Amino acid sequence: MNMLNKIYQWAIFLVLMSNHASVFASDAVEQLKIFSKFAKNASGDFVQQQVIMNSEGKPRLLKELSGHFLFSRPGKFMWEVEQPYQQKMVADGKQLAMYDKDLNQVTYRPATQALATTPAAILFGDTAVDVYFDITLAGKKGDLTWLELTPKVNKSGASDIPYSKIGIGMMNNLPQAMELRDNFGNVVLLTLSHIKTNIPISSSEFIFKPPPGTDIVKLP
Secondary structure: EEEHHHHHHHHHHHHHHHHHHHHOOOOHHHHHHHHHHOOOEEEEEEEEEEEEEOOOOOOOEEEEEEEEEEEEEEEEEEEEEOOOOOOEEEEEOEEEEEEOOOOEEEEEEHHHHHHHHHHHHHOOOOHHHHHHEEEEEEEOOOEEEEEEEOOOOOOOOOOOOOEEEEEEEOOEEEEEEEEOOOOEEEEEEEEEEEEEEEOOHHHHHHOOOOOOOOOOOOOO
């Protein structure tokens, strides 16, 4: 009987874990924690818009990019711009490669600086978000529940982050949108779609091989 009780309790535990995602569905902070803990890898598409606020406080679109992303924890991701031009960022956990096809140039920098250079690493990196940011709830807008990230003033490395505030919109325990603001009135809006988590992804996806003749720049 004691053994049956243990089996029963273990079965209940497994059921609760499998339904863990739905338990905290209304809290954006908990949703982000669930995503960070249980989404070991993912693929999806993105649309990235750069806007600026005019004198009337209305947004004006300056640039729009679209592409595809992959990530695999800890610290590996690929962020590829496909339209209107081709650029690619690949992090293998040790270094970040930023490739510009038009310039025929790839720039390498340590992975520890990736958080400051791309929004992708904020969501997909191997460092917990709350290490570099203070997190607050920001309410609900439409179908998304939002949280707000503010770089920690006294945290080493946080001063390199080019954004003063970052909003993340969550739904069904997945990030669906980001809003990144700097101190100059610039805003980057990021929409994520077709997200698939915990899927087979080859490790070769996170190894960048520069095309022959590419100019290589290495930053300390």
